[in-house]
Amino acid sequence: MRYHKIPDETVRRLPLYWRVLHSLSAKDQVHMSSKTLADIVHVNPWQVRKDLSYFGTLGTPGVGYDVKKLLKEIGNILRLNGTQKAVLVGVGNLGAALLKYPGFESYGFDIIAAFDKHPRKIGKTINNVIVKDVSQLNDLKGRDIYIGIIAVSATSAQDIAGKLIDVGICGILNFAPVYLTVPKKVTIRNIDIALDLARLPYYMPAKLVGKAI
């Protein structure tokens, strides 16, 4: 079962594994069992082994996995080895926070350009990135940037997505609460912060919730 169809759920967990391996590697740990990894990310050991088995024989029975080797392997699968350039559109409250967010860098992402349509935002420098007018999005063409982050309003998001695709972007992280229609070759990943909050009360004890102020 080598490199057949990889379950999406497996792909979802790989970045978790990658991050743990990255930190273990930094601590010069050489070997690690599926149980160790599983305990840290809170899944079952056989889940880890099954996930990794899709990509070939990566471990050694009786010993475990070679941390550095596995880190590199998962990095290759996810294409996280080497820096990825990204561009951000929408430097409002959320967008500005994303520009400063340290988590992206830990996976090798580098936001090298930012755009907004509001004159009072344009020209500002945030985290070493100068905010430009959205009309200058065209300048990105041919600069080997394939990842875009959308942090504009729901009403502008579709328009911005189109513009990003025009300049060659084929992977979009979308924070706007709206479904984006894009060509098949473009991958969208949506993060809708409020949606996750909205289903929290459902899982909480009934008596506590819903007491209006």
Add this chain to the structure above:
Amino acid sequence: MRYHKIPDETVRRLPLYWRVLHSLSAKDQVHMSSKTLADIVHVNPWQVRKDLSYFGTLGTPGVGYDVKKLLKEIGNILRLNGTQKAVLVGVGNLGAALLKYPGFESYGFDIIAAFDKHPRKIGKTINNVIVKDVSQLNDLKGRDIYIGIIAVSATSAQDIAGKLIDVGICGILNFAPVYLTVPKKVTIRNIDIALDLARLPYYMPAKLVGKAI
């Protein structure tokens, strides 16, 4: 099949439906078919019908669903009717953006308190909320606040989670990239922004990605 076990995936979609119904209701639309709703949130009509059927007979054959009635019904299920008070801990870049985030309000959430440990943050007023020192978290006791949002660093998150649970919080939206260990009665929902970005390259055309700068 009435009120048996509701699939988690169904619960995940309900807030989507709720938001659409909310906006249709504001436009005074009276009826709506499963297809209309399905097209907007981009799922199949039978998926919508199956989801709703878990909660009883909500529609009328030949007509569709009564928008206002369905809105109220889903609101009851998710417990979104009435305002929910919430508290935020960690007023860094991300936390400050969350304090100003308009999306929470549209689901009836109201962040009524914010805390940070850095003296230069304490005392600031953001979006009408005064930032207090984390040591004052105890003041929340008995104030009918059950939802907490954690936007602190990975190293502090577990500690903050414990403190929130001590003052009665039983639902936590966690933005820190770490697994939180909590009592069974407490519900955690994790949002790890970088994780979603990290699996974007996997789904993108291989040739484009990984060209180091």
Add this chain to the structure above:
DNA sequence: GGGTGTGAAGGGATTCACAGCA
């Protein structure tokens, strides 16, 4: 005709159990 509700079929991911190797 138009549209809902639902048992049954189908598909995908998790879990199990164990063979096999260091």
Add this chain to the structure above:
DNA sequence: TGCTGTGAATCCCTTCACACCC
């Protein structure tokens, strides 16, 4: 003995097909 790799079983969710109702 310790730990991986993996077919088989199980579970959960999606999809289908159609009975039934306005």
